[in-house]
Amino acid sequence: MPILLLLLSLLATPLAAEYRVLPLAQGLHHPWGLVELPSGELLVSERRGRLLRLSVNGNPTTITGLPTLTNAGQGGLLDLALHPNFANNRWLYFSYSQPGKGGSGTAVARAQLHGSTLRNVEVIFVQHPKTSGSAHFGSRLVFDNQGYLFITTGERYHSRDMAQRLDNHLGKILRLHDDGTVPADNPFIHTPNAKPEIWSYGHRNIQGAAIHPHSGVLWTHEHGPRGGDEVNLIKAGANYGWPLVTHGREYSGGVISQNTHLDGMEDPLWVWVPSIAPSGMLFYRGQHFPQWQNSLFVGALAGRKLVRLTLDGPKIIGEQALLEELDVRIRTLVQAKDGGIYLLTDETNGQLLKLLPAIDE
Incomplete structure (x- = not known):
């Protein structure tokens, strides 16, 4: 339409x-994603894989140059973010579900926006491993006040235990430089077998993220299962508990965990039961x-x-x-x-x- x-x-x-x-x-x-350009125009991503530029008068133009993506279930073209210096360098960042061996996974690319075309497309992050299924890609993109890029992921629903392991990107928050390289002060950069991009772990499916205007600290929220949606204040290297700690239950009503708190894991700032998604x-x-x-x-x-x-x-x-x-x-x-x-x-x-x-x- x-x-x-x-x-x-x-x-x-x-x-x-x-x-x-x-x-x-x-x-x-x-x-799914929305950014306002310096001109006052808006960019809107549609999950099915279309990127639109809306003029200040509301006239739409389709942007070309996107990479191949998987449009299924919760996957597709997802979030958008502008480089803090976009007015000069034209870098647009976008997340999407990338197909590959084993299924699909969250990926992040950047490209320079010129009119209705993306040029110089660079994939700067690829989630490992890719898995089957079409749920829980997470996928918010946020730059902090120092210019670091935070990427949120989901645990891909059927792989919830991976959120507690550091050898993968599922159920994590990642922190990168704007070109996709890993900052030297990331918390697990010297941990054997850990993915160096990881900033925090033990997450379920994060679809909200923002930098606090005064502290400069990242806050997020994530979907619980049947109840147990959370707002969290994110700390470097912290474990947020999923699936060992939760206020939610299985969609069938069964118990996921008896624990709503465990020592060594961060408690949420706010919880919704029942879920608001x-x-x-x-x-x-x-x-x-x-x-x-x-x-x-x-x-x-x-x-x-x-x-x-x-x-x-x-x-x-x-x-x-x-x-x-x-x-x-x-x-x-x-x-x-x-x-x-x-x-x-x-x-x-x-x-x-x-x-x-x-x-x-």
């Missing part, structure tokens, strides 16, 4: 006293919503809402549900340069929405 651009002034929908929602586009097929993560720092400054926003797929978490330093002290009126699966959150919040909805007829302050009467 072609993208249908909507008349913003006519279709702005006031849903609460604090905000209104502008529909920018629909007809997006399971959109979190995806997308944003520390709000804009001017449109001063009352939301430094709140942590999380999209919910199964929960079909936007969650605002209030913070007290490194602690989460409260939760507010927003946008339940829309009844949509929220995949991705990005703060707009003007202080609004962009949202992507995960549907075959997915939407690009923008959250703005309510219009004064």
Whole structure:
């Protein structure tokens, strides 16, 4: 279905006293990643393997030059990130499910964006091993304030025990230089048989990641199974427990582990039981919503809402549900340069929405 651009002034929908929602586009097929270019244009990835450039007027152009990927289940073209110096070097980073021996796995590439074409494509990370199945690719990309690139992965669902081992990339957070080389101070770089890219381990399926605006530390959230979604503050070399520690159960209702805490493993900052299926993560720092400054926003797929978490330093002290009126699966959150919040909805007829302050009467 072609993208249908909507008349913003006519279709702005006031849903609460604090905000209104502008529909920018629909007809997006399971959109996943979103970045705003210096020009104000937007790039949107569709999981099926299409990368779109939306002009400031909303006109779409398909970007060519993507590598071969596997479009199946939760896999496909996934997250997007701009190099911190994108305005000068044009490097766009993207994650995707890469086919190969043994099945598929999360990979990350970078390419220089020129108009509607990707040039000088370089694959800078390949998950080992590749496995069968089409679930739990993780796949958020985040640059920190020092220019390091963090990559989140999943444990590929049927390989959960691999999350506790350091000889693979499944169920991990990786930390790289912008060219894909490994930083010399990564925590396991001198550990025999460990993958040197690993920053933390014991994760299930991370689809939300953001840098805290004051501490500069990476925060993430990950999907639990039947319950047990988590928000975590990430520490170098730390073990986050999966599957030895969990607040969730098997989808059948069976027990995964009796442990919700084990010594030597990090406890989550926040847990959802039942699961909301979190995806997308944003520390709000804009001017449109001063009352939301430094709140942590999380999209919910199964929960079909936007969650605002209030913070007290490194602690989460409260939760507010927003946008339940829309009844949509929220995949991705990005703060707009003007202080609004962009949202992507995960549907075959997915939407690009923008959250703005309510219009004064």
